[in-house]
Each structure stands twice: as C-alpha cells, then as structure tokens.
Amino acid sequence: MELKIGEKIAVYRKNKGYTQEQLGELVGVSGQAVSKWENGGVPDTYLLPRISSVLGVSIDALFGTEKKISEYTDDEMLDKLFHFCLQKNYTKGAFDIFHFIFETVWTLQSAYFGNETRTALDDIIEKNIGNSQITSQIINDEGTTYLSLVKDFPFLCAVFDTPEISKKILSEERFGEFFSLLSSEDGLKAVIFTQSATDSSQYTGEMMAKKIGMTFERFLEIEPLLVKYGLLSEDSLTLNDNVIKVYRKWSNPEIRPLLIMAYQFINARQCYYNFSCNRTKPYFEYR
DSSP: OOOOHHHHHHHHHHHHTOOHHHHHHHHTSOHHHHHHHHTTOOOOGGGHHHHHHHHTSOHHHHHTOOOOGGGSOHHHHHHHHHHHHHHHHTSSSOOOHHHHHHHHHHHHHHHHTTOSSOOOHHHHHHHTTTOSOOEEEEEETTEEEEEEOOTTSOEEEEEEOOHHHHHHHHHOOOHHHHHHHHHSHHHHHHHHHHTSOOOOOOEEHHHHHHHHTSOHHHHHHHHHHHHHTTSEEEEEEEETTEEEEEEEEOOOTTHHHHHHHHHHHHTOOOOEEEEEEOOOSOSSOOO
C-alpha cells in the first residue's frame, strides 16, 4: 500500500532519529504541525524543499513518485550523488568530506562483493584494530581499487586501466634518476625536509644542508634533482655586491601517495577484508 506524504515524513524522520519537535525546529514550524502532517495532513507547498533538504530525500520521494533504482541511468545516479554532496557542503554543521569519500568507496566495494547489508566503515575499522594491514581491493581488467581499513593508516587508491596509462609509464626514462634520489638516505631526508613545512622562507645552500643534516658538498650533489623535480625552487639575492643562490621549499602532494604505496610493498602481508580479482590481462607487456 502506497504511503501518504505524512506517513513518509514520519518514516524518514525516524530514520534520521529526529523527534517531531526537532524536525519542526529544523524546518521552521512547530512540533504540532509535524504531528498534524504525520496524521493525515499535508505540508504547505513552500515548505517541501526545506523538508526534503532536512530529511535528505527528494520531493519526489516524499510523494512516492521517485523512480526505482533500476530505472535510473548511470548518469542520473551520478548526478544524484553529485547533488547530494553539493547539498552536504552547504548544510550547516561539520561535514567531513574525506570520511564521506571513504564511506562512499567502501559502500561501492561492499556492494560489488555482494554484501547484503551495508556495514559502516567505522565498524569495520573498529573490528580490525590492532591489524597492521587490512584492505578491501577489487582487481579487474578495467582497473584497481584499493582501500586501506587500518585505523591509523587509512588511504584509498583507484587506477583506471587504459593502454595509454601503461604506454606513458613505460615510456618514462627518468624513473631511475628519480628513484635514485629516494633510494639514498640523504636524498630521502632532503625530500622529506622539503615537505616538512609550508613556510615560504628562503635558505642558502649551507642553511639547507645544515637543516637537513648533511654536508654542503652532498647537498650540492642532489640539489639539481630536487630543483628538477619541483621540490625546491631556486632564486638569487644580491648582498654586498655578491650574488647568493637561495632556495624555497615546495610541497608536492604526490610525495605522500608515492611513499604510502612503497610502505605497503615493504610491509606487505596480504591481509584482506574483501578481495576480488578476475583480471585476465597483465599490467604490463614485458618486452
């Protein structure tokens, strides 16, 4: 039997955990007005957008005219997700967008694995406290998703697999040069130092070497790579008719994901909460 709008408001209100008084306050009416709706009354039309926003549902859903999930195209579902996130960003109160992203990815992965009910991400993380690595991963010919469920090491990674991506990676000739910077103790210390603060101070080479904890000669050896890969910018100052080279640190957000994935390789334990692999092709064609 199709529920009337008042009955639907009651269902969505209870799902949110609101009392009639709380819903009324959020919408801008009395608790008695909400009670009247839920007992057969109909809200004024101008209140419908506010009611739908507070309850987190569409006006169509309130009237029972919303399409079934199977009737939506992929683009329509993505549009709904987009507008939901947009609405969240403008809702009063704290909204942790990164937590929501994790919950969204976790929900999509759970559905892919065939879970009949959606388990909250926080519950899974709490259940696995103490594990140094616990992940949810999907691998197929279209790409890979990787979601780390460790409480103190959460991250997600998604790779959309295309021939162009492999082609670009395999055509890169500077991997050896770049990884040589990370592979030396001094080089890694220098990279971490460039990412350790967001100040815009200028440093001479001697100051830079001292702060990193290496000799000035060693700094001069790795300085070209730090500049080349955008971790330091160089400039010059004129002081007492002498031209002095100075540097500024540049934060690069790609450094953390790079080191995170390296950490996963070093500490690999193959411990999965969910794992699915039906990939039929190699990641790279070996020549």
